[in-house]
Amino acid sequence: MSDDDMTRVPEESTIFPSSTPSSAAPSASTPSTSMPRHGSAPAPRGSARPRRKIGLGRKVKPGLLHRVWAVPSIILGLLFTLGPICVIVAFSFMSRPDVGGGVKFAFSTEGYRKLLFREDFFGNSYFDPRYLEVFWTSLWMALVTTAVCIALAFPIALWISMRTERTQRILVLLVTIPFWTNLIVRTYAWMLILNDNGPINAFATAFGFGTQHMLYTTGASLIGLIYTFLPFAILPMYSALSGFDFRLAEAAYDLGATKGVVLRRIILRAARPGILSGIALCLIPAFGSYVQPVLLGGGRVLMVGNLISSQFSEARNWPFGAAISTVILVITLLAALVASVMGNRSARKAGESA
Secondary structure (H helix, E strand, O other), X not given: OOHHHHOOOOOHHHHOOOOXXXXXXXXXXXXXXXXXXXXXXXXXXXXXXXXXXXXXXXXXXOOOOOHXXXXXXXXXXXXXXXXXHHHXXXXXXXXXXXXXXXXXXXXXXXXXXXXXXXXXXXXXXEEOOHHXXXXXXXXXXXXXXXXXXXXXXXXXXXXXXXXXXXXXXXXXXXXXXXXXXXHHHHHHHHHHHHOOOOHHHHHHHHOOOOOOOOOOXXXXXHHHHHHHHHHHHHHHHHHHHOOOOOHHHHHHHHOOOOHHHHHHHHHHHHHHHHHHHHHHHHHHHHHOOXXXXXXXXXXXXXXXXXXXXXXXXXXXXXHHHHHHHHHHHHHHHHHHHHHHHHHHHHHHHHHHHO
């Protein structure tokens, strides 16, 4: 090979092939391998088509399942939550059988009418406030329980949120310890504490106050309710205050604000969503409590939960018990709706102020 051949530059046509239409078009003798265009003949019936598997039609993020796989869980959840509620509502509009318990499949509103009216032996109806008094007793006990729980939970949640992260985890764990034990077992423990021979009466006798009969009273029921629902007030308040920047309080002190102003206009405003959530979590369950009035109240404190239980067991008036349950359900839903709306507004205002 000569030096001229080694130094010769290849022609442009050998590096970049020509893209003229004549060179790009396939020859007549060569079969076309491109995909069929629109309007071309369909593929034969015998050709295999890829089948789309269930749940794999749409792309999902890695590590996640398609929404179709959640359908069985949703069906089971609706069956075991809405199913009993629908049965109770249906029973409330049925009739009471002549003998025994259960219901008679005949439409009737007697269960709801019995909440407000009563008939004598001559068939005359008159207003009966007994069941309204039971509702009022349940309501004021739930309100007292909620007020005491909120008053006790706020300083505890504020104190926990001001600790270090490691200490906060330990303190939150201590708050959740009561959930590790069954409610009935904890209530029996309070029966031993409030008994005439319990530790409280032992201290009272030692200091000369004598024996205090605390068990089987309204106060004992309130103590049990407060003890039961206090963690439900602490946890949402701590959740609201755990992300609070306490430098805002320090800045307010530097600007001349007093402790009351800082507490009212800064800390309470930041904790308002947690306070509203705590009110909902305490008020709604306390209104229909059953265990504490029975065990600690000794049956002397009649609340709505005890009334419903007696109608399904001793009185065997299932439609009336179902009617009371339906009324409580409606009241609970309305209270939860109001709490949710107020909580969203408070969270929005807290975000705007921040």
